[in-house]
Amino acid sequence: MVNSVEQRNYILRIINPKLDFPEIHLQKGSSLGIFTRDYKxxxxxxxxxxxNPDKFSEKVTVNDLIANNSSWIGRSFSHLVIPELWDKNILEILKEKPDRRHLIVISASDDDIKSEEYSEISDLxxxxxxxxxxxxxxxxxxxIExxxxxxxxxKGNKISYKTGQFFEDMNGKEIEDVNKIESNLKNIKFKKMKILRDDTTGELNIEDLFK
Structure with missing residues (x-):
């Protein structure tokens, strides 16, 4: 059932979750990544x-409607982009989004995505x-990037990153000079952020990411 309406322009809020899941306040116009070893x-x-919001959280709102032991009020507002669920690739599922589905939930691994698809996924x-x-x-x-x-x-810990426009070739090497990008953009990965790396090894500092 829906208890009340709160006009704060939130697409999804999960307050004080009682499972291993971060508290989130996802507003219209934003995208939030949860980077986890066990994404499933x-x-x-x-x-x-x-x-079951009453059992597993203090409060859940979807499109500012407060959900309380409903059969997921978010079903009519959400588009689930999960390759394993639909037996389709991410791009196909994203492109099939109905007009009135305002919460896009994407869950996948690198194995589900071709390197040349990241730029179009970012655009969508x-x-x-x-x-x-x-x-x-x-x-x-x-x-994520x-x-x-x-x-x-x-667990809700923030992971350090820097924002901007970043371009990589298919081998993951960053292209620093945009003028050197060849006309075939299908061979370029566009990223909105870069998760910070360990300065000495060039590898992700996993201890910092998940402490």
Missing amino acids: KTLKNLFKILT CSLYKKDGAVLIITDSKNL ATSDEVLDE
Whole structure:
């Protein structure tokens, strides 16, 4: 059932979750990435919270409607981009989004995505944010960097990053001079952020990301 309406322009809020899932306040026009080792478990916890908000959280709102032991009020507002669920690739599912679905939930791994698809995925997420918001749950650094405005781990800890426009070739090497990008943009990965790396090794500092 729906208890009341709160006009604060939130697409999704999960307050004080009682499972391993971050508290989130996802506003219209934003995208949030949850970077986790076990993205399937984190996605399962999200569904548990949404389908039984009284049991697994203090409060859940979808499109500013307060959900309280509903059969997931968010179903009519949400578009689930989960390759394993639909047996389709991410781009196909994203392009099939109905007009009135304002919460886009993406959950996938690197194995589900071709390297040349990241730029178009990024463009579609930016387009859909104009009328809604995007939540990404993944173990893929590439997917997080292509789609997210902010990134957390599954416990709600913020992960350091820098924002901007970043271009990589298919081998993951950053292209610093945009003028050197050849005309075939299908061979270029566009990213909105870069998760910070260890300065000495060039590798992700996993201890810092998940402490």
